[in-house]
Amino acid sequence: KCMASPWPSPRPSLPGVAPFARAGAGAMAAMVAAEASVERLREALARPVPRARPGAQRAACAGGATWQTALDDARHCQASAALLEPLARDAVQRLVGGASARGGDGEATTQDEAAALSARRSAATFLEAVARLWPEALHPCTAALCAGLAERLAASSAGAAGPALGIEDLPWIVPACDALSRVLPRWSENGALYQAALPEAELGACAALQGRLAEVLNRRPSFSILLEREKLLFVRAAVECHCTLMAVVFNDLAGVGTLVEDSMGRLTRCAECKRELSVQQQAELCHEAWMLCTMLEFLHADGRSEGSFNGTVEKVAPLLAALSQGGPPALRVALMPCLGSLISGHGQLLYSTPCLIDAFRCGLASESKALRARTAETLARLFAAEEAGAAARGRSAGAVAAYDSVQRLAELQAPLLAALLQSSTSGASQGSSVASAAASALSSLHALGALIVPQALPPLLASLLATASPSAAAAAAAAPLSARLA
Numbered sequence: 311k312c313m314a315s316p317w318p319s320p321r322p323s324l325p326g327v328a329p330f331a332r333a334g335a336g337a338m339a340a341m342v343a344a345e346a347s348v349e350r351l352r353e354a355l356a357r358p359v360p361r362a363r364p365g366a367q368r369a370a371c372a373g374g375a376t377w378q379t380a381l382d383d384a385r386h387c388q389a390s391a392a393l394l395e396p397l398a399r400d401a402v403q404r405l406v407g408g409a410s411a412r413g414g415d416g417e418a419t420t421q422d423e424a425a426a427l428s429a430r431r432s433a434a435t436f437l438e439a440v441a442r443l444w445p446e447a448l449h450p451c452t453a454a455l456c457a458g459l460a461e462r463l464a465a466s467s468a469g470a471a472g473p474a475l476g477i478e479d480l481p482w483i484v485p486a487c488d489a490l491s492r493v494l495p496r497w498s499e500n501g502a503l504y505q506a507a508l509p510e511a512e513l514g515a516c517a518a519l520q521g522r523l524a525e526v527l528n529r530r531p532s533f534s535i536l537l538e539r540e541k542l543l544f545v546r547a548a549v550e551c552h553c554t555l556m557a558v559v560f561n562d563l564a565g566v567g568t569l570v571e572d573s574m575g576r577l578t579r580c581a582e583c584k585r586e587l588s589v590q591q592q593a594e595l596c597h598e599a600w601m602l603c604t605m606l607e608f609l610h611a612d613g614r615s616e617g618s619f620n621g622t623v624e625k626v627a628p629l630l631a632a633l634s635q636g637g638p639p640a641l642r643v644a645l646m647p648c649l650g651s652l653i654s655g656h657g658q659l660l661y662s663t664p665c666l667i668d669a670f671r672c673g674l675a676s677e678s679k680a681l682r683a684r685t686a687e688t689l690a691r692l693f694a695a696e697e698a699g700a701a702a703r704g705r706s707a708g709a710v711a712a713y714d715s716v717q718r719l720a721e722l723q724a725p726l727l728a729a730l731l732q733s734s735t736s737g738a739s740q741g742s743s744v745a746s747a748a749a750s751a752l753s754s755l756h757a758l759g760a761l762i763v764p765q766a767l768p769p770l771l772a773s774l775l776a777t778a779s780p781s782a783a784a785a786a787a788a789a790p791l792s793a794r795l796a
Contacts, residue, residue: 377401377436384444391446398440401433402451405486406458430482438485441492448493453512456519459486463522480540487547490519494554516559523552531597533589536640542600542647549604563614566605573602574622581629587638596644599630603651610655623656624663631665635672643680646673650688654695657715667721674725679744682729686747689722693754700758720760726751 384394437455440447448455462483527548535541553569556562577598580591587595606623609615630652634645649666653659660666673685696716730748755761 377432381436381439391444394440394444394447395450398437398447399451399454401437401440402448402455402458405430405433405437405482406455406462427478427482431485434482434485434489437489438492441489445493445496448489452490452493453515455486455490456512457515459483459490460515460518460522463519463526477538477540480544484540484543484547487544487551491547491550491554494558513559516555520552520555520560523548523555527552527601530590531593533593535593536596536644542596542644545597545600546604549601550608553605553608557608557612557614563612566609567615567618570602570605570609570619570622573598573605574626577602577626578629581633587641592638592641595633596641599626599645599648602626603630603648607651607655620656623652623659627652627656627659627663628665631663631669634669635665639678639681642673643678643684646681646684647688647691650692653692653715653719657718660715660718667718670719670722671725674722674729683743683747686726686729686744686751689719689726690747690751690754692719693751693758697754697757716755716758716760720755723752723755723761726755 380397437448462479527545531541535545553566556565577595580587580595580598583591603626606619606626609619627649630645630648634642634649637645646669649669653666670685670689673681676682676685692715726748729744730752733742733745733748752761
């Protein structure tokens with residue numbers, strides 16, 4: 311009102327009006343910039359994808375940058391879901407609109423397919439961010455996203471060696487499943503009431519996706535699941551989306567509990583095999599472990615069955631901890647994140663199952679760089695989640711440090727510091743991932759008030775100063791931590 315009122319000339323001097331006017335002008339300018347960014351992106355998406363040429367992949371990358379620009383502008387001006395809704399609909403259409411880019415002769419070229427896949431990845435990443443920040447913007451096109459994903463999963467053959475989804479498809483299918491997992495709970499507060507109000511066509515799209523996800527997850531996995539992280543992330547995203555559809559849309563929480571019991575039985579039978587695990591058994595055990603831990607984490611977050619599966623958690627924790635310490639090398643690396651999933655919702659396990667701490671300690675001290683990196687990444691995610699929870703609760707660092715999981719995991723400060731110092735003396739390719747994850751974990755531990763600074767700072771500074779040619783990545787990761795501790 312201050313900006314629009316027809317003040318006489320000269321305008322009277324009212325205290326406090328100018329700051330509000332400047333703030334209002336800044337907010338309006340930010341909103342206009344966001345709307346212009348969204349409109350430019352929609353115009354760019356409306357243009358046809360060029361025929362295969364050397365610049366096609368660069369054009370796809372530029373499109374990804376445009377998605378990110380629109381997202382950054384919308385976040386900066388705190389845009390409403392209504393502003394993002396048309397853009398989310400365009401992203402869903404681009405994501406599920408076709409299997410591949412086709413040339414004039416009807417055949418897809420390699421560069422066309424690469425450009426189409428890159429565009430899908432950008433759109434899926436955009437949708438996942440929108441689902442996290444503005445979930446209401448995806449409500450009108452959620453059914454279309456469910457139907458498109460179901461169609462894509464149905465197109466994969468039901469072979470015996472796992473889902474026939476190409477490894478290049480997973481980077482866009484995973485964030486699409488994550489987006490649905492975030493949106494579906496907010497789509498309705500009550501599954502039964504929502505099902506009654508849901509149009510039959512949309513309910514059919516949800517049912518189709520649930521059936522396809524169950525079919526894909528029940529296929530026999532291949533050994534490559536131990537080596538390709540994208541497949542493990544797909545299992546996690548698919549299980550979470552499947553459980554969300556069952557528990558929220560169809561109000562079948564008991565069905566999720568049945569899946570947990572069945573998965574626990576298969577995992578136990580495979581792990582208790584008296585003979586040495588074959589390659590196929592390792593793959594099946596890894597697949598079941600990721601499914602089971604994801605379902606248990608989902609049930610804990612859901613809250614309606616609180617405590618009902620504590621017995622299952624108490625049984626699976628020592629089993630996976632033992633396999634993470636003494637199992638085959640590839641299986642140990644693949645199972646480490648499962649320990650983090652269990653602990654994230656059940657901090658008491660760190661006291662009732664001491665072998666979990668031993669598993670992390672062995673992982674950080676392992677000669678395998680892959681296992682050290684995966685262990686440090688798991689701990690970094692645990693500490694980051696605790697730090698985010700502390701910020702959300704508004705508690706002081708001292709209060710958060712009293713939590714069981716943080717205080718118990720803080721005993722791993724020395725192994726984390728040793729892993730960071732060891733990576734600082736190795737080459738960039740060997741030490742960068744370990745250093746980054748270890749430094750992140752120690753920084754979060756410091757923010758939680760559980761890091762013993764006099765023990766951590768001197769060796770860290772001494773290592774960085776004494777090393778003649780430290781890894782650039784390790785030094786870049788350790789320097790901010792040193793400054794923060796100092």
